[in-house]
Amino acid sequence: MKFFVDTADVAAIRELNDLGMVDGVTTNPSLILKSGRDILEVTREICDIVEGPVSAEVVASDAEGMIREGKHLVTIAPNITVKVPLTWDGLKACKALSSDGHKVNVTLCFSPAQAILAAKAGATFVSPFIGRVDDINLDGMELIAQIREIYDNYDFETEILAASIRSVNHITEAARIGADVITAPPAVIKGMVKHVLTDRGLEQFEADWAKTGQKIV
Ligand code: G3P
Numbered sequence: 001m002k003f004f005v006d007t008a009d010v011a012a013i014r015e016l017n018d019l020g021m022v023d024g025v026t027t028n029p030s031l032i033l034k035s036g037r038d039i040l041e042v043t044r045e046i047c048d049i050v051e052g053p054v055s056a057e058v059v060a061s062d063a064e065g066m067i068r069e070g071k072h073l074v075t076i077a078p079n080i081t082v083k084v085p086l087t088w089d090g091l092k093a094c095k096a097l098s099s100d101g102h103k104v105n106v107t108l109c110f111s112p113a114q115a116i117l118a119a120k121a122g123a124t125f126v127s128p129f130i131g132r133v134d135d136i137n138l139d140g141m142e143l144i145a146q147i148r149e150i151y152d153n154y155d156f157e158t159e160i161l162a163a164s165i166r167s168v169n170h171i172t173e174a175a176r177i178g179a180d181v182i183t184a185p186p187a188v189i190k191g192m193v194k195h196v197l198t199d200r201g202l203e204q205f206e207a208d209w210a211k212t213g214q215k216i217v
């Protein structure tokens with residue numbers, strides 16, 4: 001499973017990247033807003049840090065505008081993936097950009113039917129949003145499972161990029177189902193290390209070690 005970080009926070013990306021935890025980065029207009037940075041400048045900085053794909057999202061709503069913006073975004077760095085929304089125009093832009101050899105991430109996917117269209121349009125990645133499906137009392141993980149089943153039925157090469165990840169359990173479950181990639185906020189990725197028994201065990205070892213009066217170095 002590949003780990004993408006869902007943020008435009010350069011310091012957080014750098015920290016995880018130094019640990020070898022970053023296979024790519026995803027950004028979106030909301031994350032750019034949160035960063036308070038200029039999209040082109042911050043995306044360039046992220047691409048300098050991370051070797052893998054860095055998704056940068058178009059904001060036009062028509063295919064022509066998306067293609068124009070996508071062609072500009074790919075000039076930032078060779079590892080840019082153009083992110084387009086799962087609309088009819090987004091699919092047209094996906095087809096055009098992927099036919100030109102660019103990587104495309106089709107985002108805002110909320111149904112298996114939409115995911116089929118993304119694969120047919122040549123998407124490199126499709127991004128089903130787990131958390132936002134859960135938000136409306138449907139099952140985000142079931143969406144991942146259905147897309148996995150369909151893509152496997154037909155050997156579609158589009159990678160399932162599980163997005164809108166809000167918890168460690170989301171990551172574990174997406175991994176069990178076989179999502180190719182997860183993209184999660186840095187805090188959720190760092191939260192994966194936590195376990196109460198690890199903390200309790202360490203406390204015990206420290207207390208016992210202190211009683212030995214020994215030192216390793
Ligand atoms: O990758 C998409 C993600 O940023 C959306 O997450 O938590 O805003 O639904 P969320």
